[in-house]
Amino acid sequence: MENEKSFAQIMDDLVSDCEYVLGKYLPDPQNMPEGEQYTSTIAEAMRYSVMAGGKRLRPLLIGRICQMYGGRRELAEPFMAAIEMIHTYSLVHDDLPAMDDDDYRRGRKTTHIVFGEGMAVLAGDALLNYAYETAAAAFSAAKTPEETARVVRALAILMRNAGIFGMIGGQCADLEAENNQEQVTGETLEYIHSHKTACLIDSGFVIGAVLAGAPEEDIQRLHRIAHDTGVAFQIQDDILDVTGDSAELGKPVGSDEEEGKVTYVTLYGLEKASADVLALSERALEEFDSLSAGDGFLRQLILKLVSRRK
Amino acid sequence: MENEKSFAQIMDDLVSDCEYVLGKYLPDPQNMPEGEQYTSTIAEAMRYSVMAGGKRLRPLLIGRICQMYGGRRELAEPFMAAIEMIHTYSLVHDDLPAMDDDDYRRGRKTTHIVFGEGMAVLAGDALLNYAYETAAAAFSAAKTPEETARVVRALAILMRNAGIFGMIGGQCADLEAENNQEQVTGETLEYIHSHKTACLIDSGFVIGAVLAGAPEEDIQRLHRIAHDTGVAFQIQDDILDVTGDSAELGKPVGSDEEEGKVTYVTLYGLEKASADVLALSERALEEFDSLSAGDGFLRQLILKLVSRRK
Numbered sequence: 001m002e003n004e005k006s007f008a009q010i011m012d013d014l015v016s017d018c019e020y021v022l023g024k025y026l027p028d029p030q031n032m033p034e035g036e037q038y039t040s041t042i043a044e045a046m047r048y049s050v051m052a053g054g055k056r057l058r059p060l061l062i063g064r065i066c067q068m069y070g071g072r073r074e075l076a077e078p079f080m081a082a083i084e085m086i087h088t089y090s091l092v093h094d095d096l097p098a099m100d101d102d103d104y105r106r107g108r109k110t111t112h113i114v115f116g117e118g119m120a121v122l123a124g125d126a127l128l129n130y131a132y133e134t135a136a137a138a139f140s141a142a143k144t145p146e147e148t149a150r151v152v153r154a155l156a157i158l159m160r161n162a163g164i165f166g167m168i169g170g171q172c173a174d175l176e177a178e179n180n181q182e183q184v185t186g187e188t189l190e191y192i193h194s195h196k197t198a199c200l201i202d203s204g205f206v207i208g209a210v211l212a213g214a215p216e217e218d219i220q221r222l223h224r225i226a227h228d229t230g231v232a233f234q235i236q237d238d239i240l241d242v243t244g245d246s247a248e249l250g251k252p253v254g255s256d257e258e259e260g261k262v263t264y265v266t267l268y269g270l271e272k273a274s275a276d277v278l279a280l281s282e283r284a285l286e287e288f289d290s291l292s293a294g295d296g297f298l299r300q301l302i303l304k305l306v307s308r309r310k
Numbered sequence: 311m312e313n314e315k316s317f318a319q320i321m322d323d324l325v326s327d328c329e330y331v332l333g334k335y336l337p338d339p340q341n342m343p344e345g346e347q348y349t350s351t352i353a354e355a356m357r358y359s360v361m362a363g364g365k366r367l368r369p370l371l372i373g374r375i376c377q378m379y380g381g382r383r384e385l386a387e388p389f390m391a392a393i394e395m396i397h398t399y400s401l402v403h404d405d406l407p408a409m410d411d412d413d414y415r416r417g418r419k420t421t422h423i424v425f426g427e428g429m430a431v432l433a434g435d436a437l438l439n440y441a442y443e444t445a446a447a448a449f450s451a452a453k454t455p456e457e458t459a460r461v462v463r464a465l466a467i468l469m470r471n472a473g474i475f476g477m478i479g480g481q482c483a484d485l486e487a488e489n490n491q492e493q494v495t496g497e498t499l500e501y502i503h504s505h506k507t508a509c510l511i512d513s514g515f516v517i518g519a520v521l522a523g524a525p526e527e528d529i530q531r532l533h534r535i536a537h538d539t540g541v542a543f544q545i546q547d548d549i550l551d552v553t554g555d556s557a558e559l560g561k562p563v564g565s566d567e568e569e570g571k572v573t574y575v576t577l578y579g580l581e582k583a584s585a586d587v588l589a590l591s592e593r594a595l596e597e598f599d600s601l602s603a604g605d606g607f608l609r610q611l612i613l614k615l616v617s618r619r620k
Contacts (some may be wrong), residue, residue: 038483038501039474098427117408118485122478129473130441136469139462145455153451159446163439169349169430175428176351191348
């Protein structure tokens with residue numbers, strides 16, 4: 001029984017499940033379709049990038065919330081794979097020399113270090129494109145016009161949250177902020193946090209509910225929960241850069257300050273930052289408790305996300 | 311009356327129409343939605359890249375073929391905008407220092423020269439993502455389940471032709487071929503031509519027909535016409551690099567040979583290359599004449615594409 005399992009055990013099971021779904025949907029470089037053997041390198045680069053580990057938070061949310069509303073797993077799976085491909089492509093491009101120029105991620109060499117810069121650009125493009133090819137496969141799992149309409153809506157949410165009015169918008173504002181630190185205000189930071197981070201979290205919270213046909217009121221609540229959780233998560237990131245333990249975090253602390261970066265903490269101080277994380281997470285949990293369906297694991301997950309130490 | 315107009319006049323009108331559609335669907339940096347002003351730079355970069363001119367061949371084909379089958383313009387427009395965004399993003403990323411490293415395209419500075427490399431990576435990503443956001447907007451124009459099903463199919467074609475089993479696959483094979491010229495065979499070249507070039511042309515020829523509900527037999531014919539036209543177009547490119555006029559082409563001739571690049575001409579010689587272009591274009595025109603609908607302008611366009619001198 002799941003309710004006898006610890007939070008960590010359920011989490012492990014869900015992460016394994018996400019890895020299974022990803023393995024199933026990603027092209028297999030060893031087994032490419034007839035005539036497509038010339039693309040096995042990029043299929044390798046895609047798999048290398050996606051299978052580099054990670055929390056699998058976004059696909060996990062889609063699958064679990066679809067289940068919470070009694071939705072059909074067949075509709076959710078393509079979206080679970082798709083959102084992790086989108087998340088991964090953004091990391092592959094972010095790591096490029098033209099962007100953050102990172103040689104390592106989660107202790108492994110980044111995609112452009114292993115496959116070369118040109119191939120990393122293409123592998124990121126390929127992941128973004130394949131994400132939508134994969135999500136659109138959900139149409140063939142839809143059995144009624146009502147389900148087709150849900151897939152149309154879920155696809156629109158997935159796309160918007162990833163695009164210029166979503167994650168890419170946040171990355172663009174972040175890139176511009178880096179070169180104009182003196183102009184960064186609280187509003188800029190709220191924009192960056194709510195777009196660069198919270199938008200993909202929003203897809204995680206909302207898409208499973210949409211696919212399952214959850215009540216409209218719940219869908220609106222899930223949007224707000226995602227925003228509050230995503231922004232709190234990001235402020236916590238800024239806090240941990242000051243107060244965290246290098247060993248636990250797996251990266252040096254104090255790097256933001258060293259780079260002269262304007263963060264939530266440098267703008268408002270540690271005390272207000274911590275208070276805001278608390279307020280945002282309380283509001284998220286309150287909304288969560290008002291949903292027409294419930295899930296103890298997810299409630300705990302929201303709490304862990306915002307109070308995490310690494 | 312259109313049939314009194316010259317080919318060039320109709321072409322001009324259709325290109326203007328494509329520019330109008332693109333202007334309508336691209337985000338307007340001067341008029342961003344409420345709260346999205348932080349993304350105006352990327353909206354500018356997107357518009358700069360797309361509005362750099364060009365033949366507008368792919369959107370023109372979608373619109374014109376949809377019309378040829380009596381389809382609804384409302385369904386075609388989002389796809390016209392989308393395919394040109396996809397074509398453009400591929401050029402923006404191709405021009406990056408990590409890829410072809412081009413500072414100029416069509417006489418204008420490339421996107422990364424004007425906006426910086428990081429922003430060019432993001433602008434390419436944004437165009438690809440926005441292409442699908444735009445195409446998916448066609449769902450709201452669909453009036454019947456039958457039309458919805460056509461949009462689903464058109465979207466799948468658009469996505470596959472752009473992805474690793476389409477254009478990106480061709481780019482990947484091309485990138486690998488560059489570093490292993492001695493291993494390039496006729497088969498490699500056929501793969502690169504049919505994927506890197508012909509796949510987006512395929513979307514151009516087929517999507518309008520699918521959206522208009524053209525007979526299945528015609529759709530299969532259009533796939534073949536697109537393949538033959540796309541491959542012939544690319545062989546003609548290789549021929550022009552040897553026999554062309556620098557002034558007409560707007561780029562130096564003989565660059566392939568200078569770079570020691572294996573092309574259709576270096577592999578098979580000029581004579582066979584020219585004969586193959588002729589055979590491919592004859593086959594394409596024969597198929598075109600067997601369609602259940604006809605369009606004199608399109609017939610002439612196919613002919614011009616493969617016999618072009620620039």
